[in-house]
Amino acid sequence: MKRDSQMATFQKRKKRNGNNRQLSLSLNSTQTNRPWSDLLEELMEVIMGKLLFTDQVCFRSVCERWRSLRRVKPAKQIPWLLIWHEKSFASCKLYDPVYKKTLIIDNTCLKDFPYSGAVICTSKEGWLLISFENISTTSFVLYSPFTNEMIQFPPCDHTRKDFCTTTSMFSSPPSSPDCIIFIKLRSLKNGSILIKTCRPGEKSWIPRSFSSGRLFLDSNIGVYMDGLFYCINNYNGSLGIFNVALQTWSVHEIPSTLSEKYNICHRRLVEYGGELLSVPYHNPERTVKLDRTQMSWVQFDALGDRVMFISQSTALVSDSAPKRGMKNRVYTFSYEKPKYFSFKSHTTYYDYCTYKAITTKDCGMGPMCDNKHCNMTWIEPTA
Numbered sequence: 001m002k003r004d005s006q007m008a009t010f011q012k013r014k015k016r017n018g019n020n021r022q023l024s025l026s027l028n029s030t031q032t033n034r035p036w037s038d039l040l041e042e043l044m045e046v047i048m049g050k051l052l053f054t055d056q057v058c059f060r061s062v063c064e065r066w067r068s069l070r071r072v073k074p075a076k077q078i079p080w081l082l083i084w085h086e087k088s089f090a091s092c093k094l095y096d097p098v099y100k101k102t103l104i105i106d107n108t109c110l111k112d113f114p115y116s117g118a119v120i121c122t123s124k125e126g127w128l129l130i131s132f133e134n135i136s137t138t139s140f141v142l143y144s145p146f147t148n149e150m151i152q153f154p155p156c157d158h159t160r161k162d163f164c165t166t167t168s169m170f171s172s173p174p175s176s177p178d179c180i181i182f183i184k185l186r187s188l189k190n191g192s193i194l195i196k197t198c199r200p201g202e203k204s205w206i207p208r209s210f211s212s213g214r215l216f217l218d219s220n221i222g223v224y225m226d227g228l229f230y231c232i233n234n235y236n237g238s239l240g241i242f243n244v245a246l247q248t249w250s251v252h253e254i255p256s257t258l259s260e261k262y263n264i265c266h267r268r269l270v271e272y273g274g275e276l277l278s279v280p281y282h283n284p285e286r287t288v289k290l291d292r293t294q295m296s297w298v299q300f301d302a303l304g305d306r307v308m309f310i311s312q313s314t315a316l317v318s319d320s321a322p323k324r325g326m327k328n329r330v331y332t333f334s335y336e337k338p339k340y341f342s343f344k345s346h347t348t349y350y351d352y353c354t355y356k357a358i359t360t361k362d363c364g365m366g367p368m369c370d371n372k373h374c375n376m377t378w379i380e381p382t383a
Contacts, residue, residue, distance in 0.1 A: 044066065044069060045070070048074070049072050049073065049074070049075065051075060052074055052075050052077050052099075052381070053074040053077070053381035053382070053383065054096050054098070054099050054101065056074050071147075071383035072383055073382060074381060074382065076318070076319070077318075077320045077322070078097055078307065078318050078320055078321060078322065078354075079097075079309050079378035079379055079380050079381075080094050080095055080097065080379055080381050081095040081097070081376070082094055082095075082123075082128075082145060082377050083376050084375035085375075087115060088111065088115050089110035089111060089113050089118070090106070090107065090108060090110075091104065091105060091106045091107070091111075092104075092108065092145055094145060094146075095355065096381075097354045097355055105148065108143075108148055109143070110130070110141070110143055110150060113130075113132055114132060118130060118132050118133075119131045120313045120375065120377055121169065121220070121313060122168065122170070123313060123314040123316075123377055123379045123380070124169075124172070124173070124316075125172070125382055126144050126146050126173065126380050127142050127144050127170075127173050127174065127382075128142070128143045128144070128145070128377075129141075129168060129169065129170050129181065130142075130143055131165070135161075136157075137155040137156060138156045138158065139155045139156070140156070140183070142170065142174055142200075144382070146383065147383070151174050151200050153198050153202075153205075154198065154203060154205065156183065156196060158194065162187065162188060163185040163186065163188060163194060164186050164188055165184070165185050166184050166185065166186050166216075166218035167182070167218045167219075167222050168181075168182070168183050168184075169181075169182050169222050169224060169229065170182065171224040171229075171244075172224070173382070178227075179199060179200055180198070180199050180244060181197060181198045181199070182195070182196075182222075182224070183196045183205075184240075184242075186216070191215060192209060192210065192211055192212055193210045193216065193249060194207060194208070194210075195209075195242055208249070210249045214251075215235060216231075216235070216238075216240055216251065217233055217235045218232070218233065218240075219231070219266065219267050219268055221268040222269050223270065223276060225274070227245055228241050228242065228244070230269055230276060231269070232269050237256055237278070237297055238251055238252060238253045238254055239251070239252045239254055252295070254290065254297055255295075255296045255297075256296060256297040266280060266281045266282065267279060267280050268281060268310055268315040269315065270308065270317060271317070272308075272317050273317075275289055275290065276289070277289050277300060278290070278297060279308070279330065281310055281332060284330035284332065285343075285346055287300045287330070302343045303317070303327070303330075303343060304327070305319060305321070305328075306328070307321045307329050308329070308331065309330075309331045309332075310330060310331065311332070311333060311377040311378055312333075313377050314377050314378045314379070316380070318380075326354065328342065328343045328344050329341065329342050329343070331351070331355075331378070333376060334350070337351075338351040338354075338355040339351055
């Protein structure tokens with residue numbers, strides 16, 4: 001009797017274990033056969049946010065569903081190098097310094113715009129601000145080569161015979177609610193200042209006129225920070241500040257305690273961790289920083305773990321150097337080739353590694369640089 005009871009218990013356990021094993025095999029079979037394309041969108045967006053832009057392109061090419069996912073900001077990396085064709089906006093090249101690959105963009109949405117009279121004003125978070133000037137009007141567009149998108153703004157009705165455009169910049173990408181274009185002009189008749197602003201979707205520019213007590217010779221690159229547009233006077237280092245909310249313009253005289261060798265023109269304003277730097281394009285070792293407590297320009301000695309990129313149209317600081325050797329450097333151009341200044345050695349070198357593959361000779365598109373504009377610039381990759 002006892003033996004029969006034990007045998008019955010054994011048979012029940014065997015049957016239950018067999019059922020569990022079949023269920024486990026069934027689950028494993030289901031999980032094994034489940035396609036990768038069925039991953040939750042939230043999980044895929046988290047993964048994409050950890051990938052560089054080039055990796056995101058490969059990720060989207062896996063299947064149609066992944067290609068249809070919404071755009072996710074890629075992981076940070078050092079800027080790419082952008083070169084426009086020397087005679088038109090129909091095509092451009094983008095060079096990825098991490099994977100050493102060149103991306104060719106053909107048939108851009110700017111292909112019908114005139115190349116003559118066009119100026120790349122500035123670059124920010126993957127977008128370019130480009131102006132197209134003729135005798136009677138000036139038009140502005142925001143363009144992203146990474147998505148081949150363009151946002152047009154209404155034409156400005158100022159003429160070249162009356163006004164000279166001194167600074168053009170924008171606050172943030174078009175997807176941001178605080179995106180605004182800032183244009184500063186100087187009257188050729190009386191030296192007064194005309195500032196125009198416009199947001200995406202608006203039908204006209206908002207003009208504001210201000211008298212100018214002293215000549216304000218802008219650098220063509222300014223900074224937007226905390227609702228303020230900053231411009232630097234290359235004549236004496238003073239700062240011009242436009243308050244977007246209050247629509248006011250003020251000029252602040254900024255003394256310098258440094259020697260005469262720091263009084264260099266062609267400076268660019270750069271935001272550095274909430275600080276303002278003034279960087280000479282051709283002589284970055286004489287970079288100065290605004291001391292807000294004393295309101296004076298003071299010597300700046302090092303970038304630490306960051307790297308700076310300066311061009312005729314762009315000034316930015318990156319904290320995404322892929323290797324230690326790139327840190328504490330300022331990258332610029334010389335004779336259309338990338339070079340860098342090292343704060344550590346206080347020496348300038350041509351770049352034969354990171355950006356070597358897209359010089360004038362290699363890219364097949366002869367970059368044209370002069371005092372007014374340049375079709376070679378740095379740009380941050382973004383989706």
